[in-house]
Amino acid sequence: MIANYGYKDGSGEYYISIDTDQCIACSAQRACLTACPKGMFEIISDDYDEEVAAVKPNFRRSLGFDCSDCKPVGGYTALPCSSACTPGAIKHSW
Amino acid sequence: MTAGEKKEYWRWEESCWTDDSKNWRDAKIITAGIDVGSVSSQAVVCVDGELYGYNSMRTGNSSPDSATNALKGVLEKSGMTLTDITYVIGTGYGRVNVPFAHKAITEIACHARGANYMGGNSIRTILDMGGQDCKAIHCDEKGKVTNFLMNDKCAAGTGRGMEVIADLMQIPIAELGARSFDVDEEPQAVSSTCVVFAKSEALGLLKAGYSKNKVIAAYCQAMAERVVSLIERIGVEDKFFITGGIAKNTGVVRRIEKLLGTKAAETKYDSQIAGALGAALFGYTLMQKQGAAAAKAAA
Ligand code: SF4
């Protein structure tokens, strides 16, 4: 399943999508949990009883702001979350 | 209505229905799904995996009371009691506050499952326009979610936004859809995506000489554009189905269809029960699995 967390507002679209099929047999030892400096990820039991990563509810309406330290206006080459998740499950829309 | 009493234009019709052609007393497994949303609450009862009855009403101040009252409607109409129900699943934003639920499942999974039942197993894209949020969901032929996106950051594109416009225009909410087509020419959408600003913009349009119908049309178009921009992020795969209260507003639905270039699948069921129905069906599957496991262990 592709789970899209985030929102769209007047300033743009801010979604983190997680391909949760990759999380079921995560080959990165759940690296997302420790890689994010804000601790934005958690492991949940989804509606089909699979243990998968999700963005914590309290971050879902403020991603644009919360991720700004990792995304300086001058540009960046890699994000801690998507680099640590070697199965490539995490994608950002902005 | 007495003098001085304020007419509630936003108030939509509550409904309670049971299928009298079915005898629930003959059923092996009776399950219920309770969807406690921010604006409305529904209870659905399924007998042996088939829809038997539902009750759809406005959510009150407390989620547990809303859940209890929603189910009470079906129980009273059918003569059933809570003890006749084998398994109950709660869904919606108040899902963890359904006092008699055995389990809670998110409304995303429940809407997909409910839409699969209501619109058939060829449904692949679901747009749920609820009271205070809007969801776009992709599912497979079994109604299992494959992709989803939710916007609950603001009330634009939701039932609550439409209620605000009904009150502002002083036109019953059920009439808004038809009224929105009774215009000499299709107006531009109201430009604001925020319901608060859209309200003041609508007032401005009335002052500028727009008819009420034209303002409603502009608002329906804005709502359609907003939800289409949301659904476009995950794409539309046919067949496409709309759940939630706004599915009853033809003014928004026809405009969404026009923007997407595809028609929404029709259903004979009330679009607002999709979440609760999905929850009741999840309960049935779970009971079947438990029954099969118990039979296997006993063999
Ligand atoms: S997001 Fe990546 S690292 Fe985290 S559990 Fe899923 S696959 Fe593993």
Ligand code: SF4
């Ligand atoms: S960009 Fe940075 S703050 Fe945002 S989720 Fe990734 S690691 Fe966390």
